[in-house]
Amino acid sequence: MKRIFILISLLLISFIAILLTNQQTNSISLLGGSAVQSPQNNQMFVVSLKIENTGAPDRLISAASPSAHNVSITNSGHEGSAIIIPKDGTGILAMDGAHIMLMTKPDTFTHGTFIPLNLTFENAGSVTIRLQNTGAAVITHGRSNGASETPAPTLELSWEDVPTKDGAKLRLETNNFTFSRADDDAAHVPNEGHAHVYLNGLKLGRLYSETYQISALSPGNYTLSVALNSNDHHPYVNDSGPVMDDLVFEIPD
DSSP, rough: HHHHHHHHHHHHHHHHHHHHHHHHHEEEEEEEEEEOOOOTTTTTEEEEEEEEEEEEOOOEEEEEEETSSSSEOOOOOTTOOOOOEOOEEEEOOOSSSSSSEEEETTTOOOOOOOEEEEETTTTTEEEEEEEEEEEEOOOSSGGGGEEEESSSSSSEEEEEEETTTTTEEEEEEEOOEEOOOOOOOOOOOOTTTEEEEEEEEEEEEEESSSSEEEEEOSSSEEEEEEEEEEETSEEEEEETSSEEEEEEEOOOO
């Protein structure tokens, strides 16, 4: 009788552990996985995808794929910073922020085919998505791809609600700029557009208004950056570079 009780107890503990693991994993969803082939190196791919978090703040730890011989998380300018997806928030891995570089043989990952990508999170654990090879594309950087206007837009950030463990509210002060929710294929209209919001280099999304609510974050140090972009998704630039501003803050333990 005692052995039966112990066996039932062990089975119950295992069931609860599995249930908790599934709940954690299900808090993170990966959507829209694509891999763009570099025109300079046909073995290198730039990975883009959307991370949806329906749980507590979580940290992206690593990326791997059994079909690639090298996978790395690239976060230029924010090396060493934690990549945090806010509570009930989203993060976008894309070329204009933190993203993933993947190297594999092009004859095993041809245009239109799929390979698996595994992302590991501090709380949610391992989450897998299929990446589709969407073909080669020209990858551009820098001010040569920017939108320059006279007068140039200006941007200054401040806190409407200062950061706490429960979140924060950001305020944007702009001049020579009008927020416009245009279609993705809209043409450029001078001094119109939207903003991109980044947290420690991770793109959180687009912004079409003068305020932005940040959900709860894990304890740590953060840099919140906002950049102004045109309707056709080019960054606005001035004589000093991109039209953007930063706020540095800390969430204490």
